[in-house]
Each structure stands twice: as C-alpha cells, then as structure tokens.
Amino acid sequence: MSVSVFFSNKNIQIVVGKSKGKSIYIDRLIEAPMPENAILNGVIIEGGGEAISAKLKELWSVNKISGNADLIINSPQLISNRVTMPLISKQTSITDYLDKQANPDEFGRFESP
Numbered sequence: 250m251s252v253s254v255f256f257s258n259k260n261i262q263i264v265v266g267k268s269k270g271k272s273i274y275i276d277r278l279i280e281a282p283m284p285e286n287a288i289l290n291g292v293i294i295e296g297g298g299e300a301i302s303a304k305l306k307e308l309w310s311v312n313k314i315s316g317n318a319d320l321i322i323n324s325p326q327l328i329s330n331r332v333t334m335p336l337i338s339k340q341t342s343i344t345d346y347l348d349k350q351a352n353p354d355e356f357g358r359f360e361s362p
Contacts, residue, residue, distance in 0.1 A: 250276070251259060252318035256289050261301075263318075271344040278314055291324025339354070 255262040261283055266275040284304050287297030308314070 250312060250316065252316060253321065253361040254318045255321045255323065256283065256288055256301070259283055261304060261310070263314070265312075265314060279308060279310070281308055288322070293321050293322075327330070334337070 250265060250267055253264045255264075259282065261281050263277075263279040265277040265279075266273060281304065284297070284300035284348060287293065293301065314336045324343070
C-alpha cells in the first residue's frame with residue numbers, strides 16, 4: 250500500500266492506494282483543512298511544522314494509516330496540473346491517458362476546431 254500526502258495552503262489531501270503493473274488503484278482519499286498559519290506559498294512557516302505534525306498524527310490514527318508516505322507540497326516554484334478524467338472501466342488502462350496529460354510536448358497544444 251502506498252500513501253501520498255499533498256499539502257496546499259488550505260488543505261491536506263491523503264491518497265492511499267497501490268499500483269499493479271500499469272494500473273493504479275485508489276483505496277481512500279482523505280481531505281482535511283491545513284492548520285491555520287502553517288504554510289504560506291509552499292513554505293512551512295515558523296511553528297507550522299508542529300501544527301502539521303499534530304494534524305498528520307491525528308489523521309493517521311483516525312483513518313488507521315500505517316507506514317511511510319510520499320510528501321508533495323504545492324508551491325509556485327513547481328508546476329502542477331489537476332486532471333479531470335472520464336470514468337473508465339476496470340479493464341481499461343488509464344496509463345495512456347495520464348501519459349498524454351503529463352507529456353510536455355502536449356502542453357499548450359490545441360486541436361483545430
């Protein structure tokens with residue numbers, strides 16, 4: 250089981266899932282408000298680390314999460330892209346769709362109307 254944690258100025262999002270071959274399976278998505286005055290523009294401010302740590306311990310306990318996690322901090326210094334995906338069957342691989350969304354050659358390209 251893999252755990253990824255995403256920090257923004259306003260929220261903490263936790264995704265629990267696994268990958269098998271070229272497929273990704275998401276078991277749980279947990280969202281909670283970021284402690285007030287903990288992060289500003291992708292930087293954890295003084296005293297914010299303790300508040301974030303306490304919140305993560307609470308979320309780990311309440312949601313029975315175990316193990317290590319990958320941490321992602323939203324920052325204006327990084328490029329991120331939220332993708333809206335269509336519903337697809339379990340037999341269909343989403344790898345091709347995600348590869349196209351993440352392909353830098355496709356950024357800013359539009360098809361002719």
